[in-house]
Amino acid sequence: MPRPAGARNHDFEEKRSALVDGLTRFAVTAELRRPSLRQFAIAVEASEPTLRHYFQDRRGVVLAILERMGKFGQAVRKDLASPSENVAGAVKSYYKVAAPGAQFDLYTRAHAFGLIEGIADEATGKAYLKYMLEPALTVITDKLASTPDAPASALKQRAAAFAVLSPLILIGIHQMLLGGAEEAPLDSRSTIDLLQTWLGEAISE
Numbered sequence: 001m002p003r004p005a006g007a008r009n010h011d012f013e014e015k016r017s018a019l020v021d022g023l024t025r026f027a028v029t030a031e032l033r034r035p036s037l038r039q040f041a042i043a044v045e046a047s048e049p050t051l052r053h054y055f056q057d058r059r060g061v062v063l064a065i066l067e068r069m070g071k072f073g074q075a076v077r078k079d080l081a082s083p084s085e086n087v088a089g090a091v092k093s094y095y096k097v098a099a100p101g102a103q104f105d106l107y108t109r110a111h112a113f114g115l116i117e118g119i120a121d122e123a124t125g126k127a128y129l130k131y132m133l134e135p136a137l138t139v140i141t142d143k144l145a146s147t148p149d150a151p152a153s154a155l156k157q158r159a160a161a162f163a164v165l166s167p168l169i170l171i172g173i174h175q176m177l178l179g180g181a182e183e184a185p186l187d188s189r190s191t192i193d194l195l196q197t198w199l200g201e202a203i204s205e
Contacts, residue, residue: 016054016064019044023061024068028109032116032177037061062117063127069110070131076101077139083146088200090147091164094140095196098168099189108172137161149204160203167195 009015022044026035030043037058041048055061080097084090101107114132118125140161144150151157171188174180 012054019046019051019054020064020068024065027065027069027113028106032109032112034116034120059121059124062121062124066114066117066124066127066131069114070135072110073132073135077135081139081142081146083143085148087144087147087150087204088197090143090150091196091200091203094143094164095168095192099192105176108169108176111169112173112177136165140164144203151203160199163203164199167192 023040026040026043030039035043037048037051040058040061041051044051051061055064076097080094082093084093111132114128118128137158138161141154141157144157144160151160171186171191174184175186175188180186
C-alpha cells in the first residue's frame with residue numbers, strides 16, 4: 001500500500017541527517033555565492049524534490065546547515081567556558097583554544113556562510129545568531145562571569161565578549177576570503193598575541 005502523501009518514511013531522520021552532513025560539507029567548501037536549491041541538490045547527489053521532502057525549501061536547507069554547524073562547536077564551547085584565576089588568564093586560555101581554530105579555513109568559511117545567508121534573509125540571520133554567533137559570544141561572557149577580577153555587569157561582560165571574538169572572525173575573513181594573505185599579509189599569530197595582552201589588561205576591573 002503506498003504511503004500517504006506527506007507521510008514520512010521510517011528512516012526519515014537518519015536520511016535527513018546524512019543529507020545535512022553532505023550539505024554542510026558543501027557549504028564550507030564551495031564558493032560562497034548563496035547556492036541555489038539545485039546546486040545544493042547536485043552537491044549531495046539528490047534531486048530538488050528530495051530536498052524539499054526533507055527541508056521544505058532552500059531556506060530550510062540553510063537553516064539545517066547552520067544548526068549542524070552550531071552543534072559542531074558545542075564540545076569546544078563547553079571547555080572554553082571554564083573559569084580562570086583572572087581576566088588575563090581568561091583571555092589567554094580562550095585564545096589558546098579558539099585562535100588556532102580560527103586559523104582554519106573551515107571555521108572562517110562557516111561564519112562567512114552564516115553571514116552571507118543571514119544578511120540576505122531575516123529568518124536565516126536569526127538562525128545564525130541562535131546557533132553560531134550568540135553561543136560563541138555567550139561562552140566568553142560565561143567565562144568572564146566566573147572570573148574574579150572581571151567586570152561584574154552584564155553589559156561590560158557582553159562588550160568584552162564582542163571585543164574578544166570579533167578579531168578572530170575578521171582576521172580570518174581578511175586573510176582567507178578577501179585575499180589579504182596576498183594583498184595585505186598579516187602575522188595572525190603575533191597580532192592575536194598582542195590583542196590577547198591588550199584585552200587582558202583592558203577588561204580587568
